[in-house]
Amino acid sequence: MKFLLVGLGNIGPEYALTRHNAGFMVLDRLAAQNDFSFSMTRLAYTAKWQHKGKQLFFVKPTTYMNLSGKAVSYYMKQENIPIENILIITDDKDLPFGKLRLKPKGSPGGHNGLKNIDDILGTQEYARLRVGIGNNFSKGRQVDFVLGQFPEDELIQLPDYLDRAGGAALSFCTMGIQMAMNNYNQ
Template structure:
C-alpha cells in the first residue's frame, strides 16, 4: 500500500494558491480513480483507491502546510506504511512554473511542510514530486507569494503541470522512482 500526500492548506481561502498545488494533484489523481478526497479522519481528508494496480490512500493534510508531518505520520502509523511507500507532492519556488522534479529522497530545501514531514517520519528517505511554481519576485514576502494565486498565463501552465505530476505519480507506482526521474526530470518548460 502507498500513501500519496499532496501538501496544501485547508479551507476555500487557499484554493488555487501556489502552496496548494499538491492538493490539486491529489484531486486529479482522485478524478482518475473516479473518487473524491472527502472523507475526514482526524488530521486528513482522504480516499482509498486503486491506482496502477496498487492500493493507495490519497491524502490532503488538514493541519496547514507547516504541520503536514503530523498528518502524514498519523496515516503512516495507522496503515503501517514505510517511508519509501509515501509519495509527497508539493510546490517548489526554485523551479519554473510547471517544471517537475521527482526525487527518491533528499533534504527539505527550505520547504516548511517537508521539514515537518522529515521531523515526524525521522527520515528524508521518501519519494517526492516537486511542482515548480516560480521564483518569488523581488520585494515580495515569501508567505504572500506562495499564498497568492497564479496569473492567468501561469494558471494554464499549472493545469498542464498538475496532469504531468499525476502522470509522474502513476509512473512511480508502475515503474519505480528512477523511471519517473528519468522521464520527468528531463522535461523542460
C-alpha cells in the first residue's frame, strides 16, 4: 500500500526555520531519524521510505506555499496514490503552538497552500495534519508572524513537537485516520 505525505512550506534558506515551514520540518525530522534523504525532482524535493509494510512517498513542494497543489496533483498521479492515502502536513495559526489536529477532510481555513490544493484537486476530501504555530501577532502582522522564526522558548520544544507530528503522520499510514486521530488530537 502506498501513501503520499506532503509537507507544505517555502523553499530557500530564508524560510528554513519559519513557522510557515512546519510541514517541511516534520518531514525533515522523519528523514533525519529514519535515515532517508530528499532529492530534487520535478516540482518538489521527494523521498521514498518503507515503513511497516507500507511504501511512503514524501513530497516537499518547490512551488512555494501558494502553488502547492501542482506538486500534490503531479505526484498523486505519478505514483498512482488514491486521495484517501494522501496526508497534507501544514502549519495552522488557529491552533496554539504544541497542538496537533489530524482531520480526514476540511476547509482551508484561510491557508493559501490548502486553498490551492483544493482548487487543483477539486475537493477538500483529503486528510490533513495541522501543526499549531499560535497566533501571537497584532492586527495586520499575520504575514510577518507566519514567515517569522520560532522564538527561543518554542525552539527548545520544537524537536519533541516535530516528533509527535511525525508520529501522527506515520500512524495515519499504519493505523488509519480514526486511530491516529484518537491518539494524536488533543
